[in-house]
Amino acid sequence: MSEATPSEPPPEAGLPRFTGIFYERVGGALVPLAATVLAFLIGGLVVLITGHNPVTAYRAIFNGTGFNWLFPWVTGDERRIAAKDLQETLRVTTPLILTALAVAFAFRAGLFNIGGQGQYWVGFMTALFVGTHLAGLPRPLHVLLGLAAGIFGGMVWGGIAGFLRATSGAHEVITTIMLNWVAIFGGQYLYELGGPLQGSNASLPRSDVIDASAKLWVWWGTFPGLHVGIFIAIAALVVYTLILNRTTLGFGLRAVGFNPDAAAYSGIPVRRSYFLALAIAGGFAGIAGAIDVLGFKYAVDTSDFGSGIAFTGIAVALLGRNKPVGIFFAALLFAGLQVGTSSRNLDPAIFPPELASDLSTMIQALVIFFVAADVLIIYIWRLRRHLKLRQPLKEEPARP
Amino acid sequence: MIDRVRSTRSVGIAGIAFGVLAFWLALPPFTIRAAAVPILIGLVGLGLGAAALAQGEKKLGGFALAFAFLGILGGLWAQGVEKSTLQDVLTAGLLASTLRFATPLAFAAMGGIFSERSGVVNIGLEGMMLTGAFFAVWGSIWSGSWVVGLLMAMLFGALLALIHAFFSIHLRADQIVSGFAVNFLALGVTGYLFSDLYSSGIQTSDVSRVPTLSLNFLDRIPGIGAFLHDVFGGLSLLVWLMFLAVGLTYFVLFRTPLGLRIRSVGEHPRAADTVGISVYGIRYLAVTTSGMLAALGGAFLSIGFVGTFSENMTSGRGFIALAAVIFGKWRPGLAFLATLLFGFGFALAIPLQREAGISENLVSTFPYILTLVAVAGLIGRSIPPAADGRPYVKQ
Numbered sequence: 001m002s003e004a005t006p007s008e009p010p011p012e013a014g015l016p017r018f019t020g021i022f023y024e025r026v027g028g029a030l031v032p033l034a035a036t037v038l039a040f041l042i043g044g045l046v047v048l049i050t051g052h053n054p055v056t057a058y059r060a061i062f063n064g065t066g067f068n069w070l071f072p073w074v075t076g077d078e079r080r081i082a083a084k085d086l087q088e089t090l091r092v093t094t095p096l097i098l099t100a101l102a103v104a105f106a107f108r109a110g111l112f113n114i115g116g117q118g119q120y121w122v123g124f125m126t127a128l129f130v131g132t133h134l135a136g137l138p139r140p141l142h143v144l145l146g147l148a149a150g151i152f153g154g155m156v157w158g159g160i161a162g163f164l165r166a167t168s169g170a171h172e173v174i175t176t177i178m179l180n181w182v183a184i185f186g187g188q189y190l191y192e193l194g195g196p197l198q199g200s201n202a203s204l205p206r207s208d209v210i211d212a213s214a215k216l217w218v219w220w221g222t223f224p225g226l227h228v229g230i231f232i233a234i235a236a237l238v239v240y241t242l243i244l245n246r247t248t249l250g251f252g253l254r255a256v257g258f259n260p261d262a263a264a265y266s267g268i269p270v271r272r273s274y275f276l277a278l279a280i281a282g283g284f285a286g287i288a289g290a291i292d293v294l295g296f297k298y299a300v301d302t303s304d305f306g307s308g309i310a311f312t313g314i315a316v317a318l319l320g321r322n323k324p325v326g327i328f329f330a331a332l333l334f335a336g337l338q339v340g341t342s343s344r345n346l347d348p349a350i351f352p353p354e355l356a357s358d359l360s361t362m363i364q365a366l367v368i369f370f371v372a373a374d375v376l377i378i379y380i381w382r383l384r385r386h387l388k389l390r391q392p393l394k395e396e397p398a399r400p
Numbered sequence: 401m402i403d404r405v406r407s408t409r410s411v412g413i414a415g416i417a418f419g420v421l422a423f424w425l426a427l428p429p430f431t432i433r434a435a436a437v438p439i440l441i442g443l444v445g446l447g448l449g450a451a452a453l454a455q456g457e458k459k460l461g462g463f464a465l466a467f468a469f470l471g472i473l474g475g476l477w478a479q480g481v482e483k484s485t486l487q488d489v490l491t492a493g494l495l496a497s498t499l500r501f502a503t504p505l506a507f508a509a510m511g512g513i514f515s516e517r518s519g520v521v522n523i524g525l526e527g528m529m530l531t532g533a534f535f536a537v538w539g540s541i542w543s544g545s546w547v548v549g550l551l552m553a554m555l556f557g558a559l560l561a562l563i564h565a566f567f568s569i570h571l572r573a574d575q576i577v578s579g580f581a582v583n584f585l586a587l588g589v590t591g592y593l594f595s596d597l598y599s600s601g602i603q604t605s606d607v608s609r610v611p612t613l614s615l616n617f618l619d620r621i622p623g624i625g626a627f628l629h630d631v632f633g634g635l636s637l638l639v640w641l642m643f644l645a646v647g648l649t650y651f652v653l654f655r656t657p658l659g660l661r662i663r664s665v666g667e668h669p670r671a672a673d674t675v676g677i678s679v680y681g682i683r684y685l686a687v688t689t690s691g692m693l694a695a696l697g698g699a700f701l702s703i704g705f706v707g708t709f710s711e712n713m714t715s716g717r718g719f720i721a722l723a724a725v726i727f728g729k730w731r732p733g734l735a736f737l738a739t740l741l742f743g744f745g746f747a748l749a750i751p752l753q754r755e756a757g758i759s760e761n762l763v764s765t766f767p768y769i770l771t772l773v774a775v776a777g778l779i780g781r782s783i784p785p786a787a788d789g790r791p792y793v794k795q
Contacts, residue, residue: 046592050592114576164772164776167776174722174771178723178775181719182772185762185764186762188761189761189762192759192761195759195761302761314580318577354599355592355596357591358591358595359588360588361588362584362592364584365581365584366581368581369567372574373567
């Protein structure tokens with residue numbers, strides 16, 4: 001795939017290495033912000049056309065996110081509900097940050113990891129296995145083992161795609177999509193009625209509940225409350241930045257992402273980088289699954305495998321432009337959208353929740369479109385710069 | 401030299417044949433029940449495969465080894481199963497249901513081939529199918545006619561494809577990101593409209609469904625008539641349209657000037673541009689066609705099969721179609737065979753679960769594992785069109 005025909009358009013526009021464009025700092029946070037505002041405006045338009053009031057709908061969604069907890073004038077019962085909502089929003093933010101990191105990390109090496117879904121579920125299941133099969137361990141050790149198992153599971157699943165990319169050049173977009181479905185159907189098989197890992201209740205397609213010693217600590221609110229996963233996610237943001245910017249490995253990965261041929265020429269093992277990039281990316285998604293199972297799910301039902309949390313993670317990475325701060329806020333936004341539109345938090349009298357959840361999907365799609373289309377803005381900007389650079393060159397011979 | 405190559409090839413092919421035989425003898429009509437038979441025959445196959453490998457025939461030799469190994473396993477497994485169970489699983493109805501499972505996949509796969517042959521990666525097939533599924537129901541309820549339903553499906557599938565085309569051709573957005581957003585958009589829009597318009601659910605009696613063609617004359621053919629009737633006698637019109645679509649896709653792509661243009665734009669857009677082919681025009685056309693075909697596949701799911709719509713009803717079929725495109729090496733015929741293979745897998749999963757207790761979920765993973773094996777190059781390399789996924793910049 002790397003043998004491009006010589007007369008091709010700029011290589012960064014091609015499928016295997018579209019990296020360069022995404023890391024231009026043009027516009028900084030402005031483009032994502034504009035994309036978000038635009039998406040919400042169009043979403044509001046859809047709400048308006050279908051005969052609802054967009055302002056009250058958005059306000060109801062906002063109040064469902066629990067972000068109003070931050071306002072000092074919200075008091076009493078309202079504040080208690082807001083706290084509970086905010087806990088839920090932050091609980092959803094956690095896996096979104098981590099699955100977004102799974103995309104972003106591979107992105108920096110020029111790979112598009114769509115496999116967060118599969119890596120998340122494999123990490124979820126390995127952590128679940130540790131959580132249910134190692135009774136009697138002291139709590140911190142059991143939790144750590146569970147998290148480590150999640151990372152390991154995700155790394156294996158991501159590593160398969162990385163290995164295939166490194167050895168046979170199989171495109172990671174295809175392999176990770178396929179691995180997603182293998183993980184989803186495989187997971188349903190493991191816990192279905194009569195499945196090999198089905199829990200002790202033979203009439204339910206469910207796993208057992210993990211031991212109390214494997215559960216993450218809850219630090220805010222009562223059941224279900226907010227577990228410590230959000231701190232792990234924030235730590236992962238730091239780790240992500242450190243690996244990429246402060247280690248030889250990260251330097252190599254970024255070099256491969258910018259230009260694999262040049263990286264290979266300067267002695268960076270490109271194949272090894274592909275493998276490591278996808279394996280580590282898988283680790284991020286894997287720990288997301290581990291945190292979800294150890295933090296509040298505690299078990300899995302075959303019907304859970306439909307959840308598309310990691311797909312939202314891709315949108316988060318795109319909107320956050322692979323920057324730690326961007327990913328954090330994008331994850332908050334999408335988590336807020338998800339929680340604010342859930343049937344529990346949205347008053348059906350104001351706006352039907354089943355519409356609202358689809359509305360949030362639509363808004364996510366629009367955000368991705370607009371962020372992707374900003375490539376156009378950057379491209380024009382770059383063309384202009386190229387032209388500017390060229391002009392003095394042409395004039396040069398005329399000088400004395 | 402040539403003789404030697406031929407002889408090693410035939411050794412490999414014989415190995416494959418023995419592998420198949422090891423499994424087949426355990427099935428009806430033979431239904432041999434002795435563990436030694438598949439093992440012995442399979443071992444012969446393994447030996448032949450190894451011999452072929454040793455003589456440098458890597459591909460066929462590997463095939464023979466795999467087939468022989470699977471033949472032994474399959475043969476032993478089949479022997480462990482009751483004779484009557486096997487007869488219940490392997491029926492003519494299984495083939496008919498294979499075709500039904502393959503139809504939406506084949507439509508979408510043909511769409512994918514059009515798009516990717518022109519150089520635009522289309523992972524938005526899933527969303528285009530979903531759009532087709534919804535608007536087919538909508539048009540069919542609104543007008544009372546399935547014809548309008550199909551037309552609406554194609555219209556809105558084409559519109560969604562146009563969005564993808566505009567972003568990936570004119571705006572040069574990353575095609576995977578754009579296709580990804582297309583899927584999200586379709587999920588949101590169809591879900592929103594579905595909840596808004598049909599909040600009380602859809603009455604299947606309100607939906608005008610695509611008719612089924614009863615080919616009773618097949619029954620009168622002597623000998624295999626009854627079998628043919630069971631397979632082809634009661635298929636939806638859309639299944640036959642799917643056959644037509646596959647044939648047309650092949651014909652257009654490989655037997656017409658337009659097809660040559662589509663392929664040249666996908667292989668080397670600069671060269672195509674130089675000889676005066678409109679790269680953008682051809683790509684828009686191909687992507688739009690792809691949306692229409694994928695939408696027809698979705699329409700089969702809704703008004704061709706179940707007669708209603710439910711949120712996210714395509715549930716990943718667009719991705720399987722994409723897998724079929726790759727598995728079929730971007731060729732209509734091979735991709736169609738791949739959809740048949742996947743369809744057979746799904747059709748087989750149900751009776752296997754019912755009769756033999758083999759997990760439907762487990763069988764469902766096979767298409768994806770097969771595709772992984774295919775892209776990993778174990779069954780010959782799967783090489784995409786050279787300019788697939790590369791935006792073209794006019795000069």
